[in-house]
Amino acid sequence: MTLLLTLPAILIVILIGFVPVFKAFLDASIVDGLLSVSNFQYIIQDNGFFFSLKISILWAFLNTIIILCLGLLIAHFLNEMKRWKTLYLALLVPWGIPLYIGVPIWRSIIHRGSGFSPLNLIGLDINMLTDPMSAFLSALFVSVWFGLPITVFVLWGAMATIPKGLTDSVKLDGGTNTTLLFNLYLPTLKPTLVTMFVLNFLKFMKEFSVVFLMTDGGPPLVSGFTKRSIIGATTTLDIFIYDIFMGRNETGIVSAYSVLTLLVVAFMMVLWFLSSREKPNLIFLITITLVAHLAVGGCSGLIIGPLYLLTFYRRGCFAPVLLADIATNLITVLSLGFLKGLNPATIVSFLVFMIIRKQAGSQRVFRGSERAFKIMKYLLISGVIIAALLPLVHLLWISLSAVSTTFIDSPLPKFLTLGNFKRVMKEERILRVFFNTLLVSALTGILTPLLTFHLASFLRKHRGTFSDLMIVLLNMAGVIGGMHTLVPLYNLFNSIGMIDSYFPIILIYSAHAIPFSVFTIRTYLSTIPASLEDQARIDGLGSVGYNYRILLPLSKPVLTTSFIVAFLGAWNGFLVPLLFIFSDSKYTIGVKLYSYVGSLGSGYTQWNLFGAAAVINLLIMGLVFYTFRGHLGKTPLSEHYE
Known part of the structure; x- marks a missing residue:
């Protein structure tokens, strides 16, 4: 029962x-009642899917790296601070605001719509409709703002499990905050950081709402015009599938795009499961790296991918091969452009490297400047608090304005009213x-x-x-x-x-x-x-x-x-x-x-x-x-x- x-x-x-x-x-796979690969052939003949895949991987990688770095620092601040409630409340703001409210508000703050933007008051002029780089970086900022709190809370909770005696010992031995961060917290939390890295990467690979509400795929890239699609600065895989879904009535084609995306997600899920194991399977991880390079690496992948096989014989070879992989990637991007030159398998190699090295520790003792650390601490905390208050103040201001505008030029709207609340009611x-x-x-x-x-x-x-x-x-x-x-x-x-x-x-x-x-x-x-x-x-x-x-x-x-x-x-x-x-x-x-x-x-x-x-x-x-x-x-x- x-x-x-x-x-x-x-x-x-x-x-x-x-x-x-x-x-x-x-x-x-079924066309006119028969098994067929024609839908997949249709996709392979166009570079649109592969371009959006590259944008998705870069988007996920940058989001994950920035969030983990900032999250580790802020978690360290919270763990060491006696008065942490203000910072904690500031982190609750992006965690508690729905995407369908927070993203449009940030869009209204950042974008120079109708000729004005609140950022014009401090000399910034951002137009996400015409500038691909501005669109990508603006959407990236908002995505980090929303994704940061949960990572901070997880890392803060993990730091709280470290015995206080260990932190006291580091301080008694003359260790600085930098020593605590790099020689105690980072080695101890490395398994947690690797798991968070893979999970966040998988999450941002499937990003839709932030990108859609912020830039709707972004302005087209110069090299983003293909036979059947137009790729913008933020056309991630899910945005690409949504555009295909809304623009075509052919179920088979749309499903084929979904299948390829599912294969990418499944590939990342395999890495997630491997990262959760106490002792990663080295042979399996290197095989995954090789497959990624051969599948999506292009010409550079055919050259670099087989070099990872050297790791079967000597584990220490992975790091120099990865450096060569990164250098080759940079050269091809500079020579061919981002969409044509980027090898997304390099980022997969970096993920595998993190999984392999998650149990390794550093023997070097870091002793950074306390003054520089404090300056960075106060700047980062101030930035978090300002970023929490700004959208709330902006939202309240536009809700009290009788005119539909996002340009704040006075403490209170010139046409102050409560009529908007009556109208929506x-x-x-x-x-x-x-x-x-x-x-x-x-x-x-x-x-x-x-x-x-x-x-x-x-x-x-x-x-x-x-x-x-x-x-x-x-x-x-x-x-x-x-x-x-x-x-x-x-x-x-x-x-x-x-x-x-x-x-x-x-x-x-x-x-x-x-x-x-x-x-x-x-x-x-x-x-x-x-x-x-x-x-x-x-x-x-x-x-x-x-x-x-x-x-x-x-x-x-x-x-x-x-x-x-x-x-x-x-x-x-x-x-x-x-x-x-x-x-x-x-x-x-x-x-x-x-x-x-x-x-x-x-x-x-x-x-x-x-x-x-x-x-x-x-x-x-x-x-x-x-x-x-x-x-x-x-x-x-x-x-x-x-």
Whole structure:
């Protein structure tokens, strides 16, 4: 009976996470009822996909490197500071603001739309419509701003596990903050850093919302014009697939692009699994490096790739071969240009190098200048705080302006008004939109813990092949999704007439929340004494009765956490309703806010209405956090838990 109760969660994960993979393969491989590779031949004849792949890999690499470097520094500051609440609150701002609010606000701050930008006041003139480099770097900045907090919190938590005696010993021996960072924290946290590197890289490889809302693919690159596509400065793989999906009615072609993207994601998932192992498989890693160079490395890959085979005979050869690989890559990029010259396999080689070296430590003792370190510390902390306050102030300002403008030239708008809030309430019927969002979010939030409680209980109690398989499936389901799986899902639900309804949206958001919910509930249940179940059996309770009458009441805090995470995930969602909802009356808040400001090149924008609706949305989210704050952080059988 217990196993039967786990089936709904398993089936939803399979339907949303893995059925699209098989459907994409079928749609791409079957033409007129026969197996065919014509769709893949069509793609290979055009460089558009491979150009967008290079942009995606560079985008993911730069995001990951910058976030890890800044995250390590800020985590170190937080770990050493006595008064850390201001910095902590500043980090909560990008973590708590939905993408569909934060990205347009940053776009309005950075971009010189209608001839003006707030950055003009400090001498910066950025036009993301015409300057590819400005578009890429601006989107990169916003992506780092959103991605930084979670990495900081993970590294800060890892630093807190290091015994205080070790840090005191370093200081007694004359070590500086630089010594602590490079000789204690960095070697100790290297496995965590490698895992975060691979996970962040995989996440940013599938980036869509930030790029779409910020630059919509960016201005075209000079070498980005191909036979069938135009590649912009920020045309990542998911943006490329979205453009193909919206512009073509040929399911087979779109599915073929999705299949190739899935293969890239699967390749990165293999690296993720290898990075999580205590002792990486060197032969497998070198083989992956060689395959990457032969598959996407071009002429330079055919030369450099086989050199990595030397590592089979001498492990120390990997570093010099990697340096030669990087040097060759730089030369080809300088001579042929970015899109034609970049070898993306070089970045894969760098990832493999990090995995191989994650257990290695440095013998050199670093003793940097304390003064320089303090200057960098205060500059970075000031930057984080300013970057947290600026979008909030900007949002409030435009919400109070009677004119749709993003140029702030005075402390208060010249045409100060509260009329925008009245307009979105009466004319725009924003309450209806919030009700739609509440309906989707509440059903997702309720469904998620109901689906996952029995599965988490089963995985906690049983060990074996089935449990191991479920854990692997949940891990894969948590990272495999993206535009490349949403397109086949759209085709699947469209074939049964369920587009423009909330049912697929709720299923998709529930599937996204299930892995986190299962692992969280499972960890929580493992802290409950096993003697309770023995006592329940003596009293005549079976497994199902024990789950409902004992575990379920004790699990109220973690079930509430599961509800909140799933609820907020659905409330903050943008991409899924953007694809699946067409009717204005069914819009969720993310799509409604997007309709006010559109993409970067939109001619008619209503920033004042966007600001008013966004402020109301943030107030509602704050109310949700405040309402459920008392249920978080409690443990089973706690004396404070009633």
